[in-house]
Amino acid sequence: MALLDRLAKLLAEVRGFFVSHNSERQRSVNREFLGSCLMNSPKTIAFQRSFAAKHPEFIQATARLQQIANDIFADTAGPALQEPQAMCRCLTQTVFNSFYAMSLLAEHGCGADALKIVRSMFETSVVLASFDHFPELIRISSISVGSRK
Amino acid sequence: MKSVKEAKGTHREAHISLELEQEIKQHYDLVLPRFADKNGKPLSSWYRGTFKDLCERLDKDSVKMPWAVTHYSNLYTISSGLMHGDIIGLESQVDTSGFNIEAPPSQQYISESLMSAHWALWWALASYASIARLPQTQQYGDLLMKNYEDVWGEGSRELEEAKKDFAAQTAPEPPSVP
Secondary structure, eight states: OHHHHHHHHHHHHHHHHHHHHHHHHHHHHHIIIIIIIIITOHHHHHHHHHHHHHOHHHHHHHHHHHHHHHHHHHOOOSOOOBHHHHHHHHHHHHHHHHHHHHHHHHHTTOHHHHHHHHHHHHHHHHHHHHHHHOGGGTOOOOOBOOOOO | OHHHHHHTTSGGGGGOOHHHHHHHHHHHHHHGGGGBOTTSOBOSSSSSSOHHHHHHHHHHHOSSSOOHHHHIIIIIHHHHHHHHTOHHHHHHHBOTTSSSBOOSSOOTTHHHHHHHHHHHHHHHHHHHHHHTTOTTHHHHHHHHHHHHHHHHSTTOHHHHHHHHHHHHHHSOOOOOOO
16 A cells, blocks of 8 residues: 555656646747747847837827727717617727737738738728718617617 | 527527527518628628729718728738738738748838828727717817828828838849849
């Protein structure tokens, strides 16, 4: 019995060693790959600095833009939102989120992939503008989804 | 209705009671004729026709400031190529060697992305403010326009830099000396 206990203890120690060793190694590999190789590479950091120096007006405008967007989404002065309007609110928020994602990519020098995101932003903004110009496209009922006030 | 059906058997099913499902079905049946194709199946987009048709229709109604078709021509073709990996998309990403795709970090398409994204967000927010009937819609529109013009307006530094970047990207390579 004592021998079995000792054997089980030994096995547990060996298993524990491998688990901790492997996870440690895995973590370090991931950190090295995602951290050092990509996001924190000297080349990327240098690019981020050059981005800040090259686009100061855009960076400043983005801060103001975020404030305007927050004001619009928080504005409760109008009538209660109907279902189509609530859907448009969500569509607009996806464009806002994509703007954030596009900024991250652009800041890290991934312009081609940023442009792929911009394509979907453009498509959604055209759809929203069309709903504004041609409300018959989405006027489906007069059911309210609740007051925003 | 598709998402309601797909929720069956998942954790989302618990959030959709029988009453709610019936209410959704009732509304769905109400609007289906408006969004159905000639075979009675729901359209895959919000509009009939092509996206270009929608841009043209929008511009016809925006006499003061048409923008959709211009942006469609400038942005949509190239970004569509990038997205789908067609020959325009590949050609647009090739580096100066002609044999490799430009690797990040790179200045390629940065200014175009910033400018077009800024424009798209302006119009999305302004359109939503109008759709939601916000009393300050006009003020929001003016603020958003100024916000864009401050960065990318005619004669602005960012726009001039973007023009230089674009010229550099599209300039032909000097012939190599043997």
